[in-house]
Amino acid sequence: MTHRPTPAPTNASPSQDAPGLKAPTPRAGNIIDSLKPDPKIAHGWLHTARFLTTAPQLEHLPPLDVPEVAFVGRSNAGKSTCINTLTQQKRLAFASKTPGRTQSINLFSLGKQGVTDAVLADLPGYGYAAVPREAKLRWQRVMGNYLLTRENLKGVVLLIDPRLGLTELDEILLEVIRPRVEEGLKFLVLLTKSDKLNHAEAQKALSIARLQSGGGEARLFSALKKKGVDEVAMLLWQWTHGAGATAQAPQPLPEDEPPALD
Numbered sequence: 001m002t003h004r005p006t007p008a009p010t011n012a013s014p015s016q017d018a019p020g021l022k023a024p025t026p027r028a029g030n031i032i033d034s035l036k037p038d039p040k041i042a043h044g045w046l047h048t049a050r051f052l053t054t055a056p057q058l059e060h061l062p063p064l065d066v067p068e069v070a071f072v073g074r075s076n077a078g079k080s081t082c083i084n085t086l087t088q089q090k091r092l093a094f095a096s097k098t099p100g101r102t103q104s105i106n107l108f109s110l111g112k113q114g115v116t117d118a119v120l121a122d123l124p125g126y127g128y129a130a131v132p133r134e135a136k137l138r139w140q141r142v143m144g145n146y147l148l149t150r151e152n153l154k155g156v157v158l159l160i161d162p163r164l165g166l167t168e169l170d171e172i173l174l175e176v177i178r179p180r181v182e183e184g185l186k187f188l189v190l191l192t193k194s195d196k197l198n199h200a201e202a203q204k205a206l207s208i209a210r211l212q213s214g215g216g217e218a219r220l221f222s223a224l225k226k227k228g229v230d231e232v233a234m235l236l237w238q239w240t241h242g243a244g245a246t247a248q249a250p251q252p253l254p255e256d257e258p259p260a261l262d
């Protein structure tokens with residue numbers, strides 16, 4: 001990456017040998033386990049997911065009052081597949097073998113009886129070499145601004161292919177969101193495609209990811225084996241309904257038509 005989206009203030013050590021110091025330090029109690037819902041409640045809620053809107057630019061994103069959870073990570077890391085798995089819907093988010101499949105921010109509403117009480121955001125991946133430089137820079141600006149300015153952003157799930165580990169672009173993203181994590185933004189590193197690793201490799205990848213994310217929350221996930229699905233479903237429910245979740249009453253949202261791409 002040659003352009004860094006609006007650099008955030010950081011206490012990061014310049015040392016490459018101490019990656020843990022470069023990542024945001026989640027506040028104590030960031031992941032509250034005391035309010036664990038029944039996984040069935042979390043799954044039922046996630047299954048209500050429906051397409052809300054797609055936004056190629058930030059200004060196309062509707063301002064929302066309900067908590068939003070963003071899925072971010074390298075291209076091909078498995079973001080769209082993860083959303084489909086969590087919501088138990090085959091084609092809610094576009095997943096593909098071809099990297100760069102998701103090209104706009106896609107929002108999905110959650111909530112029973114058509115009343116939206118949270119939103120999931122599927123973001124385009126970064127780091128795909130075949131994308132022209134201008135498009136990369138444009139997208140990095142959009143994503144940096146989204147992560148820094150989206151007011152209702154409640155949590156970020158950073159998806160990592162454990163065979164690649166945290167890349168430079170992932171670390172830049174961690175730095176960008178660090179100030180917001182310190183202010184209470186929820187944050188989870190999800191090691192996807194864990195079915196590709198044996199037990200020892202998976203545990204090693206998990207320890208490294210925990211270190212690299214400054215001791216933050218990291219979990220294993222596999223869409224193929226349905227590993228980690230219960231835990232992540234409950235975590236998302238907690239983030240959006242647990243202590244500290246937005247106190248506003250849920251409100252119905254219009255089911256938008258996607259804006260024309262420019």
Ligand SMILES: Nc1nc2c(ncn2[C@@H]2O[C@H](COP(=O)(O)OP(=O)(O)OP(=O)(O)O)[C@@H](O)[C@H]2O)c(=O)[nH]1
Nearest residue numbers: 075076077078079080081095096100101102125223
């Ligand atoms: N084996 C395995 N493959 C997976 C898993 N999750 C995703 N994949 C595959 O990885 C590829 C990329 O998945 P996507 O969900 O499209 O990835 P993405 O992060 O949304 O990619 P972009 O939209 O390009 O940013 C697809 O071929 C998926 O089938 C998993 O848990 N296990």
Ligand SMILES: [Mg+2]
Nearest residue numbers: 079080094102
């Ligand atoms: Mg995608």
